[in-house]
Amino acid sequence: MSFDYDLFVIGGGSGGVRSARLTAADGHKVGLAEEFRMGGTCVIRGCIPKKLMVFASSFPAEIAAAKAYGWEASVGAFDWGRFQGELHKELARLEAIYDRNASNAGVEIFHQRATVVDAHTVRLADGTEKTTKHILIAVGGTPFVPDTVPGHELAITSNEIFDIPELPNKILIVGGGYIASEFAGIFNGLGCNVTQYYRGAQILRGFDDEARGHIANEMIANGIDLHLGTNVSSMEKHDGRIRVRNSTGGAEIFDVVLYATGRKPHTIGLGLENAGVNLARNGAVEVDDYSQTSVPSIYAVGDVTDRVNLTPVAIREGVAFHETVFRGNAMKPDHALIPSAVFTQPEFGTVGLSEEEARDIEPIEVYCAAFRPMQSNFIGHKERVMFKLVVSEQSRKVLGCHIIAPHAGEMIQIAGIAVKMGATKEDFDATVAVHPTMAEELVLMKEPVRKA
Incomplete structure (x- = not known):
């Protein structure tokens, strides 16, 4: 049987x-079909614009530190419109690169939505069907x-936050995950009055x-009004703003309410169920170790599979x-020991097991240092950094490394x-410290603070 394509990709993000x-x-x-913009969530509505906002929000603190160090320095009002214009120019530049690189490689790009008809057919939004x-x-x-x-319906999400017409004076961020906590730090750094609700402990x-x-x-010390065990009960319009009632009986008025309470796989209306593809309860595409679905000719990668969403x-x-599919070299993506960063303020870097995860598996030692x-310390600021190693008592391998510090x-x-190579605590100890740095603490912690 002949097909129009050897491969048809639905989605123009990093994985696709x-x-x-x-x-x-x-x-x-x-x-390849992409219904929004080439580059996907990371480039257009996620990692890249968010990190640029992190950079923008960090300057007031840096200028204050410069002044404390003896520089004649001051910071004026943040020009949201100017920043927003430059941000959109940069995203357009990156989008063009994604488009150009794919085209130059020989990919035929369709800038429209595509859905799955059956195991070997996709339908474009214009009604055209392609076999593959x-x-x-x-x-x-x-x-x-x-x-x-x-x-x-009065709330916005991280999809819309980069397009708000003006910087809010007062913003409520709902959620306690990394996206919510990152935006809390961003808007606090930009000079907004930030409140964060999270229903958990x-x-x-x-x-x-x-x-x-x-x-x-540290977030609270930086001025974020963090409410734990708190959720939104209702929202209503109030003189062009939003009145929010919460689960603890309080009420407050905000300019913007940003919901960051989770994400779900973008599979609604994609036609996968009709084609026989098994989906999880949350809509995620179920795949095996080689990213193959229940239909042998259909595969899935990235956040739509809800494995490791990075x-x-x-x-x-x-x-x-x-x-696996085109070179005959069966390869499983490795999901073990993936380093990641959370761009809260302070920044958080982590790899491996948490203390809680590790102690449920085997006896461990915990090495931890928190300090200014x-x-x-030189200028009297009270920010504290933290370096932590979780170590197997038996094998001596470092099972987890957690860093909270600038540039974590x-x-x-x-x-x-x-950690990925299986380094032991003694390997860390045998490494000469780089002095004076914060990170030297990783190789200087000699005694465990506790065993579990």
Whole structure:
């Protein structure tokens, strides 16, 4: 049987584009459909614009520190419109690169929605149907707002936050995950009055408990009004603003309410169920170790599978798919010991197991140091950093490394290599410290603070 394409990819994000480019570069005929903008969530509505906002929000604190160090320095009002214009120019530049690189590799791009008809057919929004030997689903995820909250339509999500017409004076952020906590730090740094509601007992569920508490305390010290055990009961319009009633009986008025209470796979209306593809209860595409679905010709990578929802992971999954299907080199994406960074303020880098996860598996030792770094201590600032190692008592391997400090994301990338290679606590101890640095603490902690 002949097909229009060897591979048709639905989704123009990092995982889908990487798969399409590699396959087309090998001489196969590849089509790709993207209904929004090339680059996907990370480039257009996620990692990149968010990190640029983190940079923008950090300057007031840096200028205050410069003044304390003796510089004649001051900061004026933040020009949201100017920043927003530059941000959109940068995103357009990156989008063009994604589009150009895929096209240059030989990928035929359709800037419209595509749905699955059957195991070998996709339908474009214009009604055209294309046949293909293989289909790759790479549509990612999308944020959601619980529709059980009266007035929920008044809230926005991380999809819309970069396009708000003006910087809010007062913003409520609902949620306690990394997206909510990152935006709390961003808007606080930009000079907004920030309130954060989280229904749980502590933010950043799923991360190391000690690290979560440290970050929450620092966020509060930085001026964020964090309410734990609190949720939104209702929202209503009030003189062009939003009146929010909460689960503890309070009420407050905000300019913007940002919901960051989770994301879900973007599979609604994609036609996968009709084609026989099994979906999880949350809509995620169920796949095996090689990213193959219940339909042999259909595969899926990235956040739509709800495995490890990180851009570099989607890229690795895309590469593994290409190697497996088009090069005959069966490859499973490796989801173990993935370093990650949370761009809260303070920044958090982590790899491996939390203390809680590790102690449920085997006896462990915990090494931890929290202190005021030299740069802050010199000018009387009270920010505290934290370095933590979770170590197997038997094998002596470092099972987890957790860093809360400026540039923690940069540090954890390097520490992640050691942890991935199976370095022991003694390997860390045998490494000469780089002095004077914060990170030298990773190789100077000699006695465990506790065993579990």
